[in-house]
Amino acid sequence: MTVACDSAGAEAAAPWIRRASPTHPSLIDRRHRVAELYNQVNVPTAVWIDEDGRIVRPPEPPGTFDGFRRMDRQSFKLPEDVRQEYSRRNRVYADALRDWAHRGEASEFALAAAQVEERQPAASPEARRAAACFRLGEYLAENGRFEEGAPWLEEAIRLRPESWNFFRQKLALGQPEAAGGPEFWRRVDELGQQAYYPPVRMPGLDG
Amino acid sequence: MVTILTPNGETRVENAVVEGEELWIPLAALENATGWEWSEDGLCRDQLCVPLPAPDELLREEHGSRSLNYAAFARHRGEPLLRGANGDVWSQVERGESSAAAGLQAPDFELPDVDGHRHRLSQYRGSKVFLVTWASW
Numbered sequence: 438m439t440v441a442c443d444s445a446g447a448e449a450a451a452p453w454i455r456r457a458s459p460t461h462p463s464l465i466d467r468r469h470r471v472a473e474l475y476n477q478v479n480v481p482t483a484v485w486i487d488e489d490g491r492i493v494r495p496p497e498p499p500g501t502f503d504g505f506r507r508m509d510r511q512s513f514k515l516p517e518d519v520r521q522e523y524s525r526r527n528r529v530y531a532d533a534l535r536d537w538a539h540r541g542e543a544s545e546f547a548l549a550a551a552q553v554e555e556r557q558p559a560a561s562p563e564a565r566r567a568a569a570c571f572r573l574g575e576y577l578a579e580n581g582r583f584e585e586g587a588p589w590l591e592e593a594i595r596l597r598p599e600s601w602n603f604f605r606q607k608l609a610l611g612q613p614e615a616a617g618g619p620e621f622w623r624r625v626d627e628l629g630q631q632a633y634y635p636p637v638r639m640p641g642l643d644g
Numbered sequence: 645m646v647t648i649l650t651p652n653g654e655t656r657v658e659n660a661v662v663e664g665e666e667l668w669i670p671l672a673a674l675e676n677a678t679g680w681e682w683s684e685d686g687l688c689r690d691q692l693c694v695p696l697p698a699p700d701e702l703l704r705e706e707h708g709s710r711s712l713n714y715a716a717f718a719r720h721r722g723e724p725l726l727r728g729a730n731g732d733v734w735s736q737v738e739r740g741e742s743s744a745a746a747g748l749q750a751p752d753f754e755l756p757d758v759d760g761h762r763h764r765l766s767q768y769r770g771s772k773v774f775l776v777t778w779a780s781w
Binding site for chain 2 (some may be wrong): 438439449451453462464465470473475481483486487488489491492537541553562576577582585589606616617
């Protein structure tokens, strides 16, 4: 099941969904509700849920990593070793997913309850308030009142500075290409040695 | 006409009255608008009932029916409503108690697909779900 954190709605997400010709539900989440419920701050993020509705892998990047930071910002090309690493990591993650699909809780990749609890991102009053600010900003932007909504989007970002979703969505609402533009790259560069994506704690990836 | 944004959606309340930072909602419209049901014991939601702190201040009668100052109630709860723009849109903060994020159960949600058909996560019980959030941006 995919969920598009896209405040511009189906119009923005549909071209990508149609290209993928999915056989799975592809949902549209303008107000970033799923990110709030699961305490997610970036995309893509994956969660594994078993047949009883229990989380067996809490939010993590589905194999992806910070390789994009070595992209040539003019040509958008990745160095060959980075491209190969993306391929490798995607393969490892997909193999793990298939292992779980076939073997269920016997799969080493399905985590025990204690491990899930340990890896769960924490909720907080600031995050809940940030989400309510984001909803208000998004509603106003969605209804042609972007100037009234922008301060609320900014407040969401201020309350939850770790959320790349809020930061990039606000840029995109102002101008679609901006989420991958100079302001985005400036903020990425400000990370310095810090990670954009957290490590994927899986054998074959980041441990 | 006032719009209230809840974590799961939005409702329009026709006879709501905005007075500065205060938002008065007719009791008859309260549950639909906010999820809180009024009773003589106070306001109730899920398994929780909260007695009204100062009923004389939070309730008033207008044109034969009673209204609640929902903004004041939310402040009393420690989760003030966000008042947008000229008071025509308000946003509710999710209650801490209802957050399932710390537990093992995957929180439920309902969202539309590209064709507008609505799906709930819980309707896929019985299948494994690989839930991925992404964005066109």
